[in-house]
Structures are given as structure tokens and as C-alpha cells.
Amino acid sequence: MTARVFIDGAVGTTGLEIRERLEGRPGIEPIILADSDRKDPRKREDALNSSDFVILCLPDDAAREAVAMIRNSHVRVIDASTAHRVAPDWVYGFAELEPGQAAAIADAARVSNPGCYPTGFLALVRPLVRAGLVPHDFPFSVNAVSGYSGGGKSMIAEFEDSDAADFTQTAFRGYGLGLAHKHVPEMQKHARIEHPPIFMPAVVRTYRGMVVEVPLPLHSFTRRPSIEAIENALRDAYKDSPLVRVLPADVSAVSIEEDAGTDRLSLRVFGNAERGQARLVATLDNLGKGAAGAAVQNLNIMAGLDPVAGLVL
Numbered sequence: 396m397t398a399r400v401f402i403d404g405a406v407g408t409t410g411l412e413i414r415e416r417l418e419g420r421p422g423i424e425p426i427i428l429a430d431s432d433r434k435d436p437r438k439r440e441d442a443l444n445s446s447d448f449v450i451l452c453l454p455d456d457a458a459r460e461a462v463a464m465i466r467n468s469h470v471r472v473i474d475a476s477t478a479h480r481v482a483p484d485w486v487y488g489f490a491e492l493e494p495g496q497a498a499a500i501a502d503a504a505r506v507s508n509p510g511c512y513p514t515g516f517l518a519l520v521r522p523l524v525r526a527g528l529v530p531h532d533f534p535f536s537v538n539a540v541s542g543y544s545g546g547g548k549s550m551i552a553e554f555e556d557s558d559a560a561d562f563t564q565t566a567f568r569g570y571g572l573g574l575a576h577k578h579v580p581e582m583q584k585h586a587r588i589e590h591p592p593i594f595m596p597a598v599v600r601t602y603r604g605m606v607v608e609v610p611l612p613l614h615s616f617t618r619r620p621s622i623e624a625i626e627n628a629l630r631d632a633y634k635d636s637p638l639v640r641v642l643p644a645d646v647s648a649v650s651i652e653e654d655a656g657t658d659r660l661s662l663r664v665f666g667n668a669e670r671g672q673a674r675l676v677a678t679l680d681n682l683g684k685g686a687a688g689a690a691v692q693n694l695n696i697m698a699g700l701d702p703v704a705g706l707v708l
């Protein structure tokens with residue numbers, strides 16, 4: 396059976412990447428509206444109600460609007476936006492996050508794709524909290540840098556189009572300074588931690604890629620876990636995953652390009668045993684496992700296909 400997949404927002408940054416991953420795949424028929432129709436509410440409503448799957452690659456408000464337009468109970472939705480990531484009636488689309496999560500996604504009618512930064516943070520910390528190695532009331536902090544495609548078409552123009560009103564030549568820009576970034580509730584909820592993490596994001600002058608870091612003062616924890624225990628917990632959590640890799644910390648530097656252009660997520664545990672300090676580092680592509688790769692992985696799981704079909708490993 397061929398699955399009809401409507402991509403709403405197909406000419407946006409994430410939508411285009413999803414199309415690339417679905418093109419020419421057996422068992423999948425992508426539905427894309429013509430440029431003249433793609434914002435026509437009637438045409439969208441028709442497409443939203445006549446597909447097997449809908450992937451929303453829209454700003455949050457437009458994603459909420461699209462969900463409200465769906466009347467056909469057969470239609471299953473994957474939302475790439477922030478709109479439903481902490482909604483209780485949506486399944487969180489991070490297959491590797493919990494035992495049983497892939498099965499929940501496979502059965503779900505509504506799946507919310509994780510945010511790009513939370514993907515790195517949650518992959519690093521959730522297994523440690525689950526195993527009791529880090530207390531659930533620990534005051535986490537997260538440092539992260541992203542390529543500018545993370546901000547979609549408008550941020551791409553800001554960095555590339557010298558005619559854009561907000562054109563910038565900056566190399567590094569820290570933001571989220573009010574500590575109210577839209578990804579924080581999602582990080583807190585799905586890590587199952589007591590306090591919102593202090594999130595320190597930055598955007599840098601490269602198109603795609605991310606480095607997400609979490610520092611851990613192991614000496615301050617009652618169980619004072621070793622660096623090896625932390626790394627082993629992560630290895631154990633992802634031992635069956637083709638996309639999430641735990642790599643040895645045998646490098647002297649980590650670069651943002653490391654997983655750019657792929658759908659992988661790489662984790663490393665650096666540290667200083669004597670000082671009882673660890674530095675957890677995740678690399679990924681904001682448009683790969685951080686967006687389009689995760690959406691296609693979720694579609695594969697929901698449609699009963701090979702979970703990594705169409706993905707770049």
C-alpha cells in the first residue's frame with residue numbers, strides 16, 4: 396500500500412529537506428501543493444483531509460490552524476513546530492528517548508517532532524536521570540550553538556542576503572538572554588526534571604549543524620558517579636539505535652560540522668575524573684535529527700516502514 400503524505404509548508408527550510416528524503420521512495424507518495432495554492436485555505440483543507448499522513452512544516456500558529464482543519468479521523472499528523480511538544484494528547488516523536496517510545500509513535504495519530512536543541516539535551520540527560528545517576532532536582536544548564544538555518548527562511552536571509560533589512564555579518568550571536576526560550580518547557584517535561592534548565596543558545600555563521608553541551612559537577616552528587624558510569628549509561632540507552640551514537644571521548648576538539656548533512660546524533664562524555672567534572676557533548680544537524688530527519692524517521696515508524704529508510708546515517 397502506498398502512503399499519501401501531504402507536506403504542508405513544503406517550500407520552507409524543513410519542508411524542502413523532508414521532500415528530499417521522501418523523493419523516489421517506494422511506498423510513499425508525497426503530496427505537494429502548487430506554489431499558487433500552498434497558502435489557499437481550501438486547497439490546504441482538501442489536502443489535509445485526503446492524505447494518510449500530514450507533515451506540518453509551518454510556524455506554530457499555522458500548525459495549530461492546520462490541525463484544527465483536519466476532520467478526517469484517518470489522517471495521522473507529524474508536527475515539526477513547537478505547537479504541540481508539551482501537549483498531553485500528543486506523542487513526543489523521539490523514538491530513542493524512552494523504552495517503548497517507538498511503539499507509542501507507531502500507534503499514534505498525533506506526533507510532535509522534538510525541537511532541535513531539546514534533541515541534543517534530552518539525548519544526553521534523560522538516560523542519566525532515568526538511571527538515577529543525576530538527581531531529578533539537579534539545576535541543569537545547557538550551552539548550545541546552531542547553524543543559522545535553524546531560524547528558517549527569515550534567518551537564512553538575515554545571514555545571506557545583504558539586501559535584507561536585518562542583514563548581519565556576525566560570526567556568533569548569543570540569544571535567549573531572558574531565559575524564556577520556547578524550547579525550555581519541552582526540555583523540562585521530557586527530561587522529567589524538577590526545574591527548567593538554564594538554556595544558553597547561540598547562532599553562528601554556518602548554515603547547518605549544532606553542538607549542545609551539558610556540564611555536570613559529578614562531585615556534588617550523592618552517588619558521585621564516575622565518568623565511565625555516565626558514558627556506560629548512555630551506551631546502554633542507545634545500544635540498538637542506528638542514529639544515536641555514543642562515541643569515545645578520544646578527540647581534542649568537537650566541531651559543529653561533525654554531523655552536519657546527516658541524520659545522526661553523536662554523544663560524547665568528556666571529563667576530569669580527579670575533579671569529578673563531566674562535560675556532555677551532543678552534535679547533530681538542526682535540519683537532520685533536529686527536524687527533517689526526525690520527521691521522516693517518525694513517518695517511517697508510523698507507516699510500518701524501515702525506521703531509517705531515506706535517512707543519512
Ligand SMILES: NC(=O)C1=CN([C@@H]2O[C@H](COP(=O)(O)OP(=O)(O)OC[C@H]3O[C@@H](n4cnc5c(N)ncnc54)[C@H](OP(=O)(O)O)[C@@H]3O)[C@@H](O)[C@H]2O)C=CC1
Pocket residue numbers: 403404405406407408409410433434451452453454455457475476477509510511544545546547548549681682685686
Ligand atoms: N529550521 C530548523 O532547523 C527547524 C525548524 N523547525 C520547525 O519547523 C517549522 C518550519 O520551520 P522552517 O522550515 O525553518 O521555517 P521556514 O520559514 O523556512 O518555512 C516555513 C514555511 O511555512 C510557510 N507558511 C507560513 N505560514 C503558512 C500558512 N498559513 N499556510 C501555508 N504555508 C505557510 C512559509 O511560507 P513562505 O515561504 O511564503 O514564507 C514557509 O515556506 C517551524 O515550526 C520550526 O520551528 C523545527 C526544528 C528545526
Ligand SMILES: CC(=O)N[C@@H](CCC(=O)OP(=O)(O)O)C(=O)O
Pocket residue numbers: 475476477509510511512541542543544545546550577578596597598681685
Ligand atoms: C538558530 C535558531 O534561531 N534556532 C531556533 C530554533 C530552531 C528550532 O528548532 O525551532 P523549533 O524546534 O522550535 O521548531 C530558535 O532558537 O528559535
